[in-house]
Amino acid sequence: MIADIELETFINDVYEYYGFDFGSYSKASLKRRVTRIFLLDGFTNFYDFLSKVKYDPEYYKRVVDEITVNVTEMFRDPSFYKIVRNEILPVLATKPFIRLWHAGCSTGEEVYSMAILLKEAGLLDRSLIYATDINSKVLETAKKGIFPLRMMKEYSDNYRDSGGQQDFSNYYIANYGNVKFNQDLTAKMVFSQHNLVSDHSFNEFDMILCRNVLIYFDNDLQKRAISLFDESLSVLGFLALGTKETIKYSIASGKYKQLEKEKVWQKVK
Amino acid sequence: MAESKVISDCKVVIIGGSAGSLHALMDILPAIPRIDSFALVIVLHRRGGDDQTLEGLIKIKTKIPVRIIEDKVSFLPGFLYVAPSNYHLLFENNDTLALDTSEKVNYSRPSIDVSFESAAEVYGKNLVGILLSGSNADGTEGIKAIQKAGGTIIIQDPASAEMPFMPNNAILNTTPDYILNTQEILNFILSINN
Ligand SMILES: C[S@@+](CC[C@H](N)C(=O)[O-])C[C@H]1O[C@@H](n2cnc3c(N)ncnc32)[C@H](O)[C@@H]1O
Numbered sequence: 287m288i289a290d291i292e293l294e295t296f297i298n299d300v301y302e303y304y305g306f307d308f309g310s311y312s313k314a315s316l317k318r319r320v321t322r323i324f325l326l327d328g329f330t331n332f333y334d335f336l337s338k339v340k341y342d343p344e345y346y347k348r349v350v351d352e353i354t355v356n357v358t359e360m361f362r363d364p365s366f367y368k369i370v371r372n373e374i375l376p377v378l379a380t381k382p383f384i385r386l387w388h389a390g391c392s393t394g395e396e397v398y399s400m401a402i403l404l405k406e407a408g409l410l411d412r413s414l415i416y417a418t419d420i421n422s423k424v425l426e427t428a429k430k431g432i433f434p435l436r437m438m439k440e441y442s443d444n445y446r447d448s449g450g451q452q453d454f455s456n457y458y459i460a461n462y463g464n465v466k467f468n469q470d471l472t473a474k475m476v477f478s479q480h481n482l483v484s485d486h487s488f489n490e491f492d493m494i495l496c497r498n499v500l501i502y503f504d505n506d507l508q509k510r511a512i513s514l515f516d517e518s519l520s521v522l523g524f525l526a527l528g529t530k531e532t533i534k535y536s537i538a539s540g541k542y543k544q545l546e547k548e549k550v551w552q553k554v555k
Numbered sequence: 556m557a558e559s560k561v562i563s564d565c566k567v568v569i570i571g572g573s574a575g576s577l578h579a580l581m582d583i584l585p586a587i588p589r590i591d592s593f594a595l596v597i598v599l600h601r602r603g604g605d606d607q608t609l610e611g612l613i614k615i616k617t618k619i620p621v622r623i624i625e626d627k628v629s630f631l632p633g634f635l636y637v638a639p640s641n642y643h644l645l646f647e648n649n650d651t652l653a654l655d656t657s658e659k660v661n662y663s664r665p666s667i668d669v670s671f672e673s674a675a676e677v678y679g680k681n682l683v684g685i686l687l688s689g690s691n692a693d694g695t696e697g698i699k700a701i702q703k704a705g706g707t708i709i710i711q712d713p714a715s716a717e718m719p720f721m722p723n724n725a726i727l728n729t730t731p732d733y734i735l736n737t738q739e740i741l742n743f744i745l746s747i748n749n
Contacts, residue, residue, distance in 0.1 A: 314645035355657040
């Protein structure tokens with residue numbers, strides 16, 4: 287692995303040259319990711335790698351895209367989606383118009399999962415799903431709604447485990463090795479770049495999902511992100527995090543009520 | 556059994572294993588009364604999903620208090636930690652644990668290599684790495700990293716392992732400090748920092 291001092295130099299140089307601050311990312315994971323791209327691209331000297339990052343903006347972009355962890359799935363953690371289906375959507379259904387925000391949406395699998403749930407609850411027509419990420423490459427994929435066909439078996443199992451009763455293949459059209467999700471789902475999504483390190487609140491939402499993103503941040507940056515969500519959430523709105531994440535260290539208790547043992551909190555005041 | 560070199564400055568013992576390692580652990584864990592001066596971490600290959608059966612199983616077999624791992628939980632001596640399913644487990648240099656959902660390594664998440672390498676970065680010579688039974692090559696790179704960082708490495712004797720491939724692979728590619736059966740591993744753990 288690269289040395290701690292090399293990682294610090296990388297963080298400082300990226301900030302100086304591009305204004306992007308990796309300083310509040312979790313060090314253990316960042317170190318692994320930077321080491322990975324350094325080795326993957328065949329470098330042996332860290333300072334060669336660093337000057338390429340500094341002087342070649344295209345390469346810098348590649349490095350940022352590769353450092354961020356974009357692994358995602360449809361209906362990942364089916365029990366979470368079951369709660370959304372059975373306990374959250376019925377509450378949101380009382381609203382004339384429903385706004386959702388997926389922060390750190392990666393390639394969009396989670397966004398399409400949510401759109402399917404909204405559709406099955408008869409709410410999609412009056413919903414709008416904002417989906418953001420800092421990585422522009424994953425957003426391009428997400429917008430297209432095209433995913434590998436070989437994943438559909440697992441996704442359709444997840445879908446069923448989350449309480450889905452339709453034929454999952456009704457939601458997409460298969461073509462060679464890929465599937466394209468139906469246009470009526472995509473039509474309700476707005477994708478854009480948004481950086482949780484430095485950007486601000488841009489709307490008010492009834493539900494915010496930010497799953498498996500905060501694990502890459504240190505405590506201070508987690509606090510910043512959670513207060514950003516707090517500002518962006520309507521009263522009685524829901525905040526959903528990944529299965530191992532918590533708002534416990536970031537926000538005054540009493541302001542949010544946790545749904546049983548799920549990683550979902552409702553803003554109560 | 557090899558003559559124990561006395562380990563007196565151990566902060567962390569990390570155990571990795573795959574197929575067949577649960578039995579080995581069940582021979583070892585119940586006989587450890589307490590671990591005051593170091594933390595014990597267990598990284599086993601497990602099924603995906605948010606599954607807590609392994610934590611449950613371990614909890615009923617050990618007297619050591621088990622702390623459930625969540626993101627950035629504090630990492631303290633005296634406790635046992637189990638790497639959760641579907642995440643890689645990493646070590647921060649301020650005695651907290653971090654999780655990562657990046658690509659599987661050796662078809663595994665959690666991967667033993669990933670956790671061992673990360674622990675080696677932070678705990679170096681204060682680390683003891685133990686690799687148990689398994690039928691995949693995970694663990695070998697991690698064992699190498701621990702050794703390079705000055706830590707102590709122990710491999711389960713393949714003859715006593717249900718699935719000898721994983722320990723064999725590590726033995727072929729490293730020079731372990733000890734090759735021990737489960738009873739000897741237990742005695743070793745009991746001798747740490749004493
Ligand atoms: C592991 S993915 C999570 C995907 C999805 N939410 C899930 O749980 O399956 C983490 C995402 O966070 C994004 N991310 C990392 N840093 C970010 C930042 N500062 N602002 C916004 N998104 C960020 C990454 O680009 C990546 O797509």
